[in-house]
Amino acid sequence: MSTVDLHTLTGAYALGALSGQEAAEFESHLARCPACAREVRELRETAARLAVAVAEVPPAQLRTRVMAALPGVRQLPPARREAAVVPPRRRLRHRLPQLAAAACLAAALAAGGLALDARHDAGRQRDSAARAEQRAAALSSLMAAPDAAFHTAALKGGGSATLVASERQGRSALVYDGLPALPDSRVYQLWYSRGGTMVPAGLIAPGGAGGATLLTGTPRGADGVGVTVEPAGGSTAPTGSPLALLPV
Structure with missing residues (x-):
């Protein structure tokens, strides 16, 4: 050579x-x-x-799944002649x-080690990434809206929250920080206050003391946004007093 x-x-x-x-x-x-x-x-x-x-x-189940699949894998036949030099x-x-x-x-x-459901996992990851990107774009657009209004309040029990709302976009978001951790059986829930009636507006994802979340529905016609602690999965009506009520 x-x-x-x-x-x-x-x-x-x-x-x-x-x-x-x-x-x-x-x-x-x-x-x-x-x-x-x-x-x-x-x-x-x-x-x-x-x-x-x-x-x-x-x-953890990888080895078991691979070993179970081996009997159905066709083996290569023995070589019939020597390979040429x-x-x-x-x-x-x-x-x-x-x-x-x-x-x-x-x-x-x-x-990841021969994951048999890799395609499904990849699909879920792509969907999750796409949703996260859409949320980030919506939050960025909301924060930059010319008519965006910001209202901040302390929450009973700890933490603070800032409500950002845009009448033109018909959208609002809550930016929160320092939220105390809740047991698995409880969750923070958001509400629009419309003429004294509390309308569900989404849940705060568990597991983080700080973050931002878009509210479901529009702030148009609402006079405030409330934050309560509810049973896991949320409630159709508040089960306790709001930790805060921020003006829209």
Whole structure:
């Protein structure tokens, strides 16, 4: 193998993709080529960082599902004849599809380990990301609205909230901070006050002391927004006194 050919094998060597003979020949070259030795070190460090970046803990049921599927996997037949001897460079080219498949398999294992429901998970993640992006865009537009009105109040029991409302957009949002944690059986609920009647306007997602949420419905015709603590899932009418009532 020429020296020029050897210089092109740093990536394959760093990933352990060379055969025994090729690896031995390349290692002999490494001993007298500082440039290739440095490149191999850098490629290995990069591969390690990439592996750590995508590593996830495989699902607990992964091994059971894989073992259960093995009996239905057709096995490859034994080789009937010896493979023809191929020059080293040609062997590397012939192995490229297998190396690519092995790399894809390694990436799949690192990213979650042969999850059989990966397509469903990916779909849910895409939907969740799209909804989050829409909410963020709506909040940004609301905050920048020329007629946006801001009203802040302290909540009984701790925390504070700021109501942002736009008559033109027909939309409002609550920005909150320092909310005390609730038990799983309770949730913060929002209400529009319309002529003394409290109309449900959404729930604050549990698990965070601070954040922002868009209210459902329009603030048009409302004189205030209330915050209460309700049973998990919310209520059709407040079950207790509001922690705060912010003007619209």
